[in-house]
Amino acid sequence: MTREPPDDNDIARLLSDLKDKTPGYPPELLAHRRAAYEQGMAGLGIGLVAAEAAKGGAAAGGTATGGAAAGGAAAGGAAAGGAAAGGAAAVGAWSIETILKVLIVTALVVEGVGGAVLYRQRLLHRNVPPPTSSLTATLPSPTSTPSLSATPSVTPSVTPSATLTFALTPLFTSGPGSGNPPTDIAPSNTPAPNIPTRTPRGHHFGQTPTPPPQRTPTEGTNGQ
């Protein structure tokens, strides 16, 4: 007997069959996991006890087959229970959330005020001058103070007296044939420095002054 190689449809069918072959959740693992899940819900303030009670009430209503009225009443009770559970859960969540918020805000305010007070006290201690009592306590008594009467008195007794005498004697005498320099040059006739006077024409120091413009007789008449 030979086995046919499977095609795509066979594989899809086998995979679907394989789905049923997978074992289910072990009850003990499932119960443990559900308990952990309920703890997580309780941590969020979600009341599962009331919800479970409502669920039990709904189940009882579902199994009550005594009559339509009884079933309806049970269903109504379950709905009311569900609403109550939802309300209780909401109130529980609100109260825990509000309490946590109030605690956090209070802690922040107390911390801020405390820090401000401490900082203010430190600033006050820093600005106040040091107490004088400690200094006066260390000062010696006036009776033991040594009397010092030294008065500085400086009297200058040296008077400067300097007399400067200048005697100019001519080194040469003017006269013909004496071989001396000509007498037309007086010692006082030193040539004046070549410092050009500032002219209104804007020449700078050291530059050759330009000759003043010479007007011809015809200039300035504008050709008339």
Added chain:
Amino acid sequence: MVDDAALLNAARELDGAALATIFDQYAPLLYKYSLRLCGDPAEADDVVGEVFAQLLNHLSHGNGPRDNLRSYLYQIAYHKVVDHSRQRKHSTALDETMPSGPAEMPSSQHEDRELLDELEIAIQRNLTEDQRNILVLRYMEGFSLQEIAEITGKGLNNVKVILSRAVARLRQVLSQQARENP
């Protein structure tokens, strides 16, 4: 089974009964899904716990699923399984943890049972992690291709390609075994 939309609306308002119903309804399914992928019951149980812890966390912060609760839960489970598989180097073979025996199958389907055993081994040994995940989501969990794309975060065409390659690979392996063991 309770309607998902009504259940989700109640859960978004942190209704305890709705949250308990969600757990009772989806915990066994998520456990099976995780077990098919990881092959370890303890690890599958951990994945279920992490999925519902994240659901509570999201809902308490006003987040969580908007419309498709089932896809949302499987999406979390998928990422948890991927994280777990990255953490462990050597995966436990699925056939070691799954009890299998003739009592589960009628005697008339003996040949199919052999094929199922071979298929299990082929899925675990011859497919990549992506191929295995998408194959399980498609043929065992019954998700559409679009839902698989949303769950895995891959593009629709990419999901189609991965799925067709997975099926082709399984067909190749099973055909080879059929030739070797006629």
